[in-house]
Amino acid sequence: MKNVSYKTCFLTIIPLLLSVSFCKLYAQQEANKTSYYCKWCGNKYSSVSSLTSGSCSKNPNGKKHELYEGAEKKQYYCKWCGNKYSSISSLTAGSCSRNPNGKRHEPYEGSEKSQYTCKYCGNKYSSISSLTAGSCSKSPTKRHHPAL
Ligand SMILES: [Zn+2]
Ligand SMILES: [Zn+2]
Ligand SMILES: [Zn+2]
Numbered sequence: 001m002k003n004v005s006y007k008t009c010f011l012t013i014i015p016l017l018l019s020v021s022f023c024k025l026y027a028q029q030e031a032n033k034t035s036y037y038c039k040w041c042g043n044k045y046s047s048v049s050s051l052t053s054g055s056c057s058k059n060p061n062g063k064k065h066e067l068y069e070g071a072e073k074k075q076y077y078c079k080w081c082g083n084k085y086s087s088i089s090s091l092t093a094g095s096c097s098r099n100p101n102g103k104r105h106e107p108y109e110g111s112e113k114s115q116y117t118c119k120y121c122g123n124k125y126s127s128i129s130s131l132t133a134g135s136c137s138k139s140p141t142k143r144h145h146p147a148l
Helices: 002-033 047-055 088-093 130-135
Strands: none
Touching: none
């Protein structure tokens, strides 16, 4: 009888310990990956709600920060001209001669690719800068626009 109760105890304790350590691991990973950036100014926040509650001086459409929905990258490309920057804040600090809507560079939210496709006409280019250099008859802005 002694042996049985020991076994029972053992079997209850182990899954409990495991689930606790998995929870800790998961919480740690969550904490590591949660940085949210404003796509207009590059400010970094720990939650989307804190990001969207603040006002943004660089947002041309409104007053609030807006979430950058792409992944964290080593290099960020402007979706209008293809210039690359090491951070969203340095990208959005400069003015962009090819941006038809505003004056600043805007981060491309897709992943890095070997070929970029125009989402309006389907033409393919090896870089965002070569894609955005030409004019596009099917695009409302008259420029090719990289698909995500
Ligand atoms: Zn902002
Ligand atoms: Zn640009
Ligand atoms: Zn096009």
